Amino acid sequence: MTSSRVKVVTVQQIQALDAIAIEQYGISSLVLMENAGRSVADVVRREIPRRGKAEVSIFCGIGHNGGDGFVAARHLRSQGIKPHIFLIGSAAELKKDAAVNYRILRNIPCPVQEIQDIHPQHFKILKRSSVIVDAIFGVGLNRPLQDPFRTIIEQLNSLKKKVIAVDIPSGLDGTTGRIWGACVNAAVTVTFSFPKKGFYIQAGPQHTGKIVVADIGIPKKVITSQCHISQRHM
Numbered sequence: 001m002t003s004s005r006v007k008v009v010t011v012q013q014i015q016a017l018d019a020i021a022i023e024q025y026g027i028s029s030l031v032l033m034e035n036a037g038r039s040v041a042d043v044v045r046r047e048i049p050r051r052g053k054a055e056v057s058i059f060c061g062i063g064h065n066g067g068d069g070f071v072a073a074r075h076l077r078s079q080g081i082k083p084h085i086f087l088i089g090s091a092a093e094l095k096k097d098a099a100v101n102y103r104i105l106r107n108i109p110c111p112v113q114e115i116q117d118i119h120p121q122h123f124k125i126l127k128r129s130s131v132i133v134d135a136i137f138g139v140g141l142n143r144p145l146q147d148p149f150r151t152i153i154e155q156l157n158s159l160k161k162k163v164i165a166v167d168i169p170s171g172l173d174g175t176t177g178r179i180w181g182a183c184v185n186a187a188v189t190v191t192f193s194f195p196k197k198g199f200y201i202q203a204g205p206q207h208t209g210k211i212v213v214a215d216i217g218i219p220k221k222v223i224t225s226q227c228h229i230s231q232r233h234m
Contacts, residue, residue, distance in 0.1 A: 009194040010175040013137045016164050017193060021218045023171040032216050033064065033097045036192050037071020039214035040133065042168050043190045044072065045079060047164060048130045055082045058062030058133040059156070060112075061149075061170070062089045067098030068166045070112075072107055077110055084125050085112045088136060088152060118155045132156060132163045134184045137194035139196060145171055145181040153182045165187025168196060169207045185209075192216045193223070197212045 009017070029233045048054045060066035066087065073083040076193055085105065091114060094102050099108045101148070105112055115122070126132065134156070136149060145153065156163065168174050171183030174196035187209040190232050193216060199208045 007194055008197045010112040010121050010197050014174055017022045017218055028121050030097050033067050035216035036068045040190045041167055042076035043212055044131055044164055053127055054130045056131050059086045059136050061136040064091040065135050065138035067101045067168055070101035086113050087112050090114055098130040099150055117198045118152055126159055132161050134163050134170050135166040138167050139174040141180055150182045153184055156201045162187045167191050172198060172207050174198045177204035179203050193218055
């Protein structure tokens with residue numbers, strides 16, 4: 001068996017790359033979010049069986065990861081796939097780019113349901129959805145999950161449906177591979193720019209599924225300047 005090497009980053013490193021792209025190169029964070037969400041939508045479309053009119057359920061948190069989910073929902077809708085968007089929390093809590101993309105959805109209009117739990121009527125939608133998208137938490141999670149997030153993640157795992165995670169399975173530590181109390185079991189993880197170190201250690205391999213790396217537009221010059229990015233044998 002031949003081995004290969006893959007570049008991996010810690011959470012701190014990927015956050016630094018994003019900050020350099022935004023602050024030094026002037027790339028709008030909205031552009032990065034748009035590219036991220038569109039990349040997720042492309043993968044979701046490829047994962048859906050080509051039979052009839054497809055439906056997808058997208059679970060969004062109130063942070064940037066949720067904003068990526070809003071963008072993905074918009075692109076899926078434009079491609080004839082019906083998105084059911086569940087926001088865990090209140091739209092009033094959304095900030096910056098996530099709030100912008102939420103307003104775009106509402107203007108289309110594309111409904112977003114605010115939830116604190118998965119109720120029986122939601123389960124009916126989930127069961128007929130071809131794919132569930134996890135856009136609850138990104139790599140910035142650094143604390144144990146509390147309800148309603150923990151319970152909702154456990155409920156999603158119990159469905160045994162195909163889940164596509166946005167950047168990282170919610171609940172996984174991107175650097176250490178440890179679990180913050182509960183973690184989404186993803187069949188596919190669409191991660192941005194680089195795989196995260198935590199995908200390959202501790203509990204990471206049990207939760208990430210197939211890893212798809214999406215280029216969201218960070219300049220190669222930024223990436224090559226960060227010589228500390230490590231490589232890992234696979």
